[in-house]
Amino acid sequence: MKVVTTRDELRAARAELSVRADTTGADTTGEVGVVMTMGALHAGHEALLRRARADVDAVVLTIFVNPLQFGPAEDFDRYPRTMEADLALARACGVDLVFAPTREVMYPGGDPVVRVDPGPGADVFEGASRPGFFHGVLTVVNKLFALTRPDAAYFGEKDYQQLSMIRAMVRDFDLPIDVRGVPTVREPDGLALSSRNRYLSPVEREQALVLHRALAACAATGSVDAGMAEYAKVPEVKVDYLAWGEGRWLTAAWVGGTRLIDNTEASNS
Ligand code: PAF
Numbered sequence: 001m002k003v004v005t006t007r008d009e010l011r012a013a014r015a016e017l018s019v020r021a022d023t024t025g026a027d028t029t030g031e032v033g034v035v036m037t038m039g040a041l042h043a044g045h046e047a048l049l050r051r052a053r054a055d056v057d058a059v060v061l062t063i064f065v066n067p068l069q070f071g072p073a074e075d076f077d078r079y080p081r082t083m084e085a086d087l088a089l090a091r092a093c094g095v096d097l098v099f100a101p102t103r104e105v106m107y108p109g110g111d112p113v114v115r116v117d118p119g120p121g122a123d124v125f126e127g128a129s130r131p132g133f134f135h136g137v138l139t140v141v142n143k144l145f146a147l148t149r150p151d152a153a154y155f156g157e158k159d160y161q162q163l164s165m166i167r168a169m170v171r172d173f174d175l176p177i178d179v180r181g182v183p184t185v186r187e188p189d190g191l192a193l194s195s196r197n198r199y200l201s202p203v204e205r206e207q208a209l210v211l212h213r214a215l216a217a218c219a220a221t222g223s224v225d226a227g228m229a230e231y232a233k234v235p236e237v238k239v240d241y242l243a244w245g246e247g248r249w250l251t252a253a254w255v256g257g258t259r260l261i262d263n264t265e266a267s268n269s
Contacts, residue, residue, distance in 0.1 A: 001091050003098045010099050010147060014060070017097055021057035030057030034150035036141060039063040039100075040080040040195035041089045044185040048154045049093035051182050060148050061090050063100040068111060069136030080195055099148060106143065115139045118165050119172075125250055126161050126261065129240050137162055138169050145175060153177050158184040158192050160263040164246050184262070186212070192262045199258040208255045210234040214242055215264040218249040222266070227251070 002013050014032075021030025033056035035048045052059045063086055070076035083100065090098055116138035118127065127134050145153070155163045167179050185193045190212035191205070200208055214227035227242045227249070240252035240259070252261040 001087075001095050001098065003087060003100065005100055005102065006105055007101075007147065010097075010101075013097050014149060017058040017060070020096075031151040032056060032058045032060060032149070033152040033154060034060045034062065034144070034148045035095075035154045036062045036064075036144055037086075038065045038079065038195065039086050040082050040198070041086045042185075042193045042195060042197075044156055044158060044193040046089060046093060047185050048156060048182050049090065049095060051180070052152070052154050053094045055180070056152055058096045059094065060097045060099065060150060061095045062144050062148065063098060064106055064140070064144075066106075066136060066140040067103060068107075068115070068139055069133050071130055071132065074130075075196075075199075080198060099144075106140070112139060116142050116169060119168070121161070121165055121168060125241055125243065125245060126252065129252060134162070134165050138165060141166055142169065142173070142175075145177060150177055152180055154180050154182055156184060157181045158194065158262065160246055160248055160250060190216075192260075194260060196258050196260060200255060204256045204258065207234050207237050208258075208260055210237050211251055211253055211260055211262045212264075214239075215249045215251055215262055218242065218244075219264050219266055 004010050004013050017032055021032055033052040035052050037045055049059065049061065065076065065079050065081065067076055087098065115135045118134035118138050122134040155166060157163060163181050170177055170179050187193065189209055191197065191208055192212065210230055214230040217230045218224055218227035224242055231237060231239050231242065238254040240254065242251040248263045248265055250263045252259060
């Protein structure tokens, strides 16, 4: 596994990958898949990497805590950075190439003045609560697509609205990339895995289960009221939204100082 941090190193390593992928596949051209992350990898990321490993000839992992997608009062500075453990997991998953740029490498001229406009899909849910979030996400995803030149890209369904927005960008910009969603990985008690779970105290960890319970109640009854009734049982948790959208029940809530999101299909209970 090669680990690179600069654009020149990435260009050279990416070119080598194409050669290798070309010679390993039955077809003349092998597929390169990318998994984009902000590090602090957990079993949810592992599922993305293993799916990519099973699907494509060469797997690229990007690790970059993207400042553009954090609001001024958000957790950019304290976002967990666990590079050594991330690289160990990447190695165990058979990743071929890791691109872990600094902010200066990613944004050499300072923060970009031209950003992807996410359109009206960003006016609701995460976009409504976190102004500028999807401009930041789509801008960095677009740049990482240009830099890593994948055939396929893997994103978790846990960030369901993000997945939809990335699909819309790929469609509207005619990017030649197959976006593949991977189901959310959960703890045995239902808590969706998230890098931010590590902020939770043991008491908050227990309270956080209400997100899953609220979604399950919505899915079972088809009514948002049933989900809100679950939330009402844990008044310490402050609901941001619980709604139907994108063909899913979607929710975000504050558990202490930690904002968590989750979603479920209508048929899941
Ligand atoms: O889902 C994430 O970890 C981030 O939003 C992403 C897609 C890596 C862009 O920074």
